Each structure stands twice: as structure tokens, then as C-alpha cells.
Amino acid sequence: MRLAAILSALLWASPATAQEPAPEANVNERYTVESVAITGVPETQLRKELHEDLQKLVGQKFSQKALDDLTKRLRDELPGRTVVQTVTRGDKPEHVKVVLDVAERKDERFDVSISRFLYHSKQGWSGKVVADWGLDYAASVILGLVSDADDLLERYAGLVGGFQSKKVVSDRVRLRFLFETYHQQWNGATLEALEERPDVPGIYRTRKSFAPTLTVAPLRPLELSFGTSFQFVQTQFPAARTEAAHAAVAEVRYQQQFRDAALHRHYVAANYSLRAANRTLQSDFVYTRHRAEFGYKLSNRRQSLLVVATAGRLTGRAPLFERFTLGNSATLRGWHKFDVAPLGGTRLAHNTLEYRYRLFQAFYDAGAVWDRGQRAVTKHAVGFGFRQDKGPARVMMPGFFGSVAFPVKSGRMEPIFMIGLNF
DSSP, X not given: OHHHHHHHHHHHTOHHHHTOOOOOSOGGGGSEEEEEEXXXXXXXXXXXXXXXXXXXXXXXXXXXXXXXXXHHHHHHHSTTEEEEEEEEEOSSTXXXXXXXXXXXXOSOEEEEEEEEEEEETTTEEEEEEEEEEESSSSEEEEEEEEEESSSSSSEEEEEEEEEEESOBSBTTEEEEEEEEEEEEEOOHHHHHXXXXXXXXXXXXXXXXXXXXXXXXXXXXXXXXXXXXXXXXXXXXXXXOEEEEOOXXXXXXXXXXXXXXXXXXXXXXXXXXXXXXXXXXXXXXXXXXXXXXXXXXXXXXXXXXXXXXXXXXXXXXXXXXXXXXXXXXXXXSTTSOHHHHOTTOBSEEEEEEEEEEETTEEEEEEEEEEEOTTSOOOOEEXXXXXXXXXXXXXXXSSOSEEEEEEEEEOSSOOOOXXXXXXXX
């Protein structure tokens, strides 16, 4: 027994055992990638950059982490699809083939998510919670709760619901029916300003809308949307009554990304929207609203430079929710919108210049909102904070951010703090 114990101790302490290498995490990582193929979806449907990154695996040693990262990007590119990895022996010795099989999700699903959550030190909290019941890959029913003081002159709170189909005839055609019903709260500055502007339509207690929209993507970077927006507002003054703001709507969205010879990444995004309310649609308000936005981002591995320019023009008699505003979590940060223009305006011009190093950001905003016949007064703001985009091409809207911004003006400058997330 004593001899057996000594032999056992020597065996466990032997150098051969102590230096035995750990098994490889993935046996395929000793092989070279011979080819990468995608099945179930045309490769022309993918962004050019994603397709190029997948093909860059060819000729390299197989990396499960790199493949997982690209698979996740592919799932983000094709929402509602499943992506299954298959690695098989290649035709050449010491080589493997990679196949990514894309398939439609047929099962029902039910997801509840916070699509927006924001705190603004002057405006308070804003949020949106949405439940999405996916009937299958192509169709889903949505229902949400909203309380928002950031976007418009009013704080609006209520319900949003609808039906959307992501595939009508083909993946390039989508259809959505959206219904919204809100109650409003108004800032005292807006109420005081209305007393001096009888030409501006008054406040309303409730707002309801129904908006069917058809979206077509003729080319991968380009999307076109057409539809109507039937809106009803219950005004308060001079007497309570319901007025209609029915409008034809159209929107063009363009988004592209590419790399140059120095491996710098370039992201371009542009949006143009048109809303035209007229008597043909039995609208009590008659107006035309144009809004255009352009964004460009240049980035390398750690740094990026972002430029966003926005312009708007409104003609005719429009309700308050159509008037342009500046001074929220996305525009003229550092200013409170009721200090800029408590009634908003019919003309808009705004520009953002932003520098980022990893998550750190420093920005400069400049903009003006005014009415026709008035002189435009440009205001400026500066700030810093952190920002993490949801996906590399999200030029206009951050995924998660926090910042402190200051108005550039004479006298006392009170900072504004903002933190939030968008999905």
C-alpha cells in the first residue's frame, strides 16, 4: 500500500502530465477556409460590405468567433430569419467549407421591449414600451404604450397599435397599418405664446390617427414609402370640437456604407418626407410640410466624425404637432425647446458636428426655427458625453447615449443632462 501511494504521487507530479496541452476549443480552427456560401437568400439582398467581409474568410484559418460575429450581422441584416452555420470538409486537404443557411421563421413569437427610454433634465422622462406578436416571419401585430415629451411641443401619452407585413409579393414590399390615440399636456410657455398669435391653431385635448403605409425597396440602399395619415384633434378653444388633419404622406430613405483604400469606413444616410393635407381628403387643415435630413459619418477603428444637416419648410394652416421644434435630445442640445420657440416654427435649419473616440463624444449644434416673415436667429450649443450606436450605419439616431450640453449665450449658462436609449 505504501509503495502504491508513492507511485501514485510520482505519477501526478510527472512533468509530462503537468505540460499536457489543453484540448482545442474547436477542432476546425486548425484548417483553412476553402469557401463561404449563403443559401436561402440572394446574395444581392445583402449589403456589399457584409458580403465582402464574409468572403474575406476564404483563405484564412477558420475562426469560430469571426464566423459567429458575421452570423450575428447577417441576422441583424435579415430580421425575422434564422441563420444556421454548417462547416464541412473541403475538397482540398486541410480545408473546410462554410455554409450559412438562411430560413424564414415560421413559429409564432411574442416579444415585449422598451423601444425608447429617455431622461431630459428639462423635459423629464419619455418612454415607449411595445409588445410584438409575430404571427410568422412576414407578419406581426404590435401594441404599445407611449409617453413622450421630447419630440413635439406637447407631451403626448397613450396607445399605439397596428399590423405590419414585412413581405407583400416579395421581401422588397412591406405594408403597415398604424393606429394611435393620445392625450396631451401643454407647457405654460406655449399657452402664453398662443395668446399673442391668433394665426396659429390652438391646443387640443386628444389626438387620434390611422396611417396605412406601403414601403418599397427597389434597390438595397433605397426605400420609398407612400400612404395616408388620417388625424383627428379635439380642440379646446374657442370651443371644443373635432378637426381633421388628413394628409397624403411620402418618404424617401437612403442608406449606404463603404470602405476606401485606407480602410476608412464611410456611412451615408438621407431622408426626405412630405406631408400634404388638402380638401380632397376632407381635411379641415390645409398645409404642406417638407423635411429633409442628411447624415455622413467617417470612421476608423477608434475614431469617427459625424455631420448631420436638417432643413424643414411648412406652408398653410397646420396643427401644432406639425410645427418644427429645436432644443431636445437630438437637436440644439443644451437649449430647452420652450426657450427657443414655445410655438415652434414653419421654417427649420439645423446642423450637428460630432467627434468620437471609442464611446466618448464631443459635439457642436447650431440651428434656428422661425416663422415666415420673421428673421432667423441662429443658436449654438456644445456638449460632451458617450454614445453607442445600434449597428454601424445608424447615423441619425444613437442606440445608447448620455451627455451634458451647454447653450452658447451671454450670461448664466445652465447645463442640460440627457441619457437614453433607442431600439
